Amino acid sequence: MTDRKPLYLMTPALVWLTAFMVVPCLLILALGFFRRGIYGGIEYTFTMENIALVFDPLYAGIFLKSAWIAGLSASIAVVIGYAAAYAIAAASPRRQATLLFFAVLPFWSNYLVRTYAWIVMLNREGLVAGIAAWLGYEGELPKMLYTESAVVIGLVYNYLPFVILACYAPLSRLNPEIAEASRDLGGGGWTTFRRVILPMTVPGIATGFVFVFVLSIGNFVTPALLGGGQFQMIGNLVYAQFLTANDWPFGAALSMFLIAIMMGLLTLQTFATERASGARREE
C-alpha cells in the first residue's frame, strides 16, 4: 500500500492553486483566440489573428529586445552575485549569517520605492550629478536615467539578492575537502575553481540566471520608471494591451508566448539541476 499522506498534505495547496491561479490564467489565455470588440470588450468569434500578430516583425522585435535586456541583466547579476556568494560562503559561519542578512535587506522595502531611489540618484539634478559637481566636475554628465542601461541597472539591483541566495546554497554545501583534494593533486587555485567548484555549483548559477531572466523579461515597472517609457519591453506591451488599449485578446496572445518562454526556461533549468545533481551522485 502506498503512503497517501503526501497527497493529503498537498491537496489544499493544489486546490488553491488550481482554483485561483491555473483556472483564471487559462480563462485569460483563452481570450487570445477571440476578437476585440469595437469598444474594447470581447467578441466571441474564434480567430487566430491575435496569435499571428505576435509574429509581426514589430512585436517579435520587442520580444527579442526584452530577451536581450533580460539576458544581459541575468548575466551581470550572476557574475556579481556569484562572487558575493563565494565570499559569503568563505566567511566564518557567524559572519555568514550577518552577510546574508544584509544581502536580503533590500527586500524589506517596497519594489517601487527601491526603483524610485535610482531616479533620485541618477537624474540630471540628482545625487550622482550633485556629487560630481561637488567634486568639481563641470559641464554636463552623460544622460544616465531613462536609458537602456538604467533599466539594466535597476533589474540587476532588484534581483541580485536572488542570485546571491541561489549561488550561496550550493557553495556553502561544498565539502572543503574536495577543493583540498584538487590542490593536493596539483590543481592551482584557478584550475580548482574552474574544474571543481564551478561545475559543482552550476545548479545554483542556473537557478539564479533563470530567476533573474524570467522576472526581468516580464517586468514592466522598471522599464516604465527607469527607461522613461522610451522603449517597451514585452511586459509593458502586455500592460498596455490590458490597461490602455483595452485589447485583451492581443494582450492574452502576447502573455501566452511570454508564459511559454518562461515555462520552457524553467523546465530547462530543472533538467540542468537534475543532471548536475545526478552526475554528482554517480561520482
Place this chain on the structure above:
Amino acid sequence: MRTQFRIIGAAAIGTGIALSASVAGAEKLVVSNWDGYMAPGAIDAFNEATGNEAELVLHGTNEEIMGKLIASKGKGYDVVFVSSPFAEVLHNLGLAEDLDHDKIPNIANLYSQATQLSHDEGNTFSLPYAWGTTGLCYRSDLVEGTPDSWNDLLEPSEALSGKTTMLATDRWLLGAAMLANGYSVNTTDQAELDAVRDQLIETKSTLLAYDDTTFYAKLVSGEAELVQAWDGWCNYGIAENPDIKYVIPSEGSDLWVDTMVILKNSEHKTAAYAFVDFILDPANHGWAAENILYKVPNEPAMAALSGDFIAQFPNMGITPDQLMKYEQLRDVGEAQRAYSRIVSEIKAN
C-alpha cells in the same frame, strides 16, 4: 486625465476586483472615481444630507473601470466618473442611463457651452465634471523665448534637447503631432497616421522621457524645462514654482472632459440622481477647482473663484468659449489598434 496611479493602480487591480465583488451584492449606492478627485468628505456629506448609504470605490484609470463595467454589464456600480470618450463607449454599449434632467435641478448650474459638448449634446447620458486643455508647461526662467507652437516641443532647439517630456498615453502623445500638422485629434486616415508616427519617431531622440505622472515635478527640479501637460497638472508645478507657465500652442489643443455617468443597470437610481445633483451644487463642484486646480463647467462655482487665485493659476481663467474652440477626443473604435501599434513602433525605434 487622471492617470496618477497608473502603475500602482495596476498592482492594486487584483485587490480592486476583490473589493468590487464584495460590494456588488450590498444594498447601497456605489460611486467609482479616481482617488482624490472629489472632496474627501463629499460622500459623508451626501449621506448625511440625503440619508443614503453611498460608498466610494476607486479606479486608477479609465481603462480599469471600463474593463470591470464591460465584464459586469455595469452591474454593481451606480455612478462612475470617466473621461468623455469612455462615457461615449458606455452609451454605445447601452450601459449608460438616459438622463432625466427633471431629477437633476442643479444641471442649471452648468455653463450653456457644457451642454453642447460634441460627445453628448444636450447631456443625454453624461454630465461634465471637469474640463480643460492639453498644452505646453515650461520653466520661463530656463527656456529662451516663449514657446507657442507644438513644434517647440516636437522639434526642440538644441538648448532644449533632452530636457522635454511628452505624455505617455497614446491619445495625447499622438495628439501633439496631429495638432502640429493641423490634423483632427481623432484622425484615422492612414497617411496622416504615418506622418504622425514618423514625426514622433524623430522627436523621440530629443526627449528626456515619456511621462504622464511626474512631469511637473521634473519641471520643478529643473530636470525638464518644457513638457507636454494637461493644464490642471501644470498648475501643480506652478503652485511650487511661479516661474512655471502654461501655454496653449497656436495650433490648438484638444478639449478633454471628465464626466459622471449613471449606469442603466443601477438598482438605486433615485440615490444616483441625488448624488450627481449633489455634486453639481456649486459648493461641492467648486471644491475640484479650488483644490485640484481643474476647471469645472459650473458657472456659479467658477464665478466664486477669487481674482488672486486666477492670477496665480492663469489657465483657470480660460473661458468656456475658448475651450469650445478645441476638438474633443472621441472614441475611435477599431482605429484604437492602429493607435496602439504606432506607439509600439515609436518605442521600438
